[in-house]
Amino acid sequence: GKPNIGFVVGSASASSINRQLAQGLMKLIAPEANASLIEIAHLPLYNRDDDAAYPAVFQALKDQVKAQDGIVFVTPEQNRSVPALLKNALDAGSRPYGQGAWNGIPAAVIGTSPGAAATAMAQQHLRNILVFLDMPVMAQPEGFIRWSDGLIDAQGEIGEASRKFLQGYMSQFLAWVQVHRKA
Numbered sequence: 001g002k003p004n005i006g007f008v009v010g011s012a013s014a015s016s017i018n019r020q021l022a023q024g025l026m027k028l029i030a031p032e033a034n035a036s037l038i039e040i041a042h043l044p045l046y047n048r049d050d051d052a053a054y055p056a057v058f059q060a061l062k063d064q065v066k067a068q069d070g071i072v073f074v075t076p077e078q079n080r081s082v083p084a085l086l087k088n089a090l091d092a093g094s095r096p097y098g099q100g101a102w103n104g105i106p107a108a109v110i111g112t113s114p115g116a117a118a119t120a121m122a123q124q125h126l127r128n129i130l131v132f133l134d135m136p137v138m139a140q141p142e143g144f145i146r147w148s149d150g151l152i153d154a155q156g157e158i159g160e161a162s163r164k165f166l167q168g169y170m171s172q173f174l175a176w177v178q179v180h181r182k183a
């Protein structure tokens with residue numbers, strides 16, 4: 001059957017450009033994958049004191065993560081790094097010790113910002129975290145997407161100028177998932 005591809009967006013903003021990008025990517029791969037959003041904006045801050053009776057809200061995140069064949073992280077850059085929102089979700093999904101949900105799931109990193117660096121520095125920090133979590137992270141192509149008004153069209157689809165690149169990006173990731181997803 002089709003692979004399950006989860007999308008994690010590193011922003012809680014109602015008008016998030018990264019959420020718009022994620023939703024555009026989900027539409028691109030709809031014929032080839034079961035794409036879904038993994039919500040993280042509602043999560044409380046992780047505290048290791050809760051490990052003994054792991055909060056249901058974190059367990060639900062972990063269950064959704066483990067159901068994926070691949071995960072695409074679509075994130076803004078905040079102060080040249082990963083948003084705290086996203087780091088919190090990564091932490092919550094990685095515990096209790098030895099019972100993390102992320103390990104072994106192929107991952108891709110992409111993000112958009114109006115700035116010239118287009119989330120490149122946040123993505124490098126994020127790769128470091130994902131490798132530690134034992135996720136096979138796709139190396140190429142990289143997804144440094146500078147936000148412009150045409151990136152997402154009025155129908156919420158990837159605009160003409162970026163569609164070929166992003167279609168190729170997602171095709172490469174689906175191929176990466178085939179190779180690296182452990183049965």
Ligand code: FNR
Nearest residue numbers: 011013016017018019076077078079080113114115
């Ligand atoms: C930003 N922004 C930003 N942009 C960037 O390219 N590099 C950066 O380091 C930062 N730092 C930063 C910190 C904080 C606290 C905020 C609120 C914003 C701008 C950011 O790219 C812009 O707000 C995007 O629209 C955020 O993406 P979402 O939330 O729309 O998906």
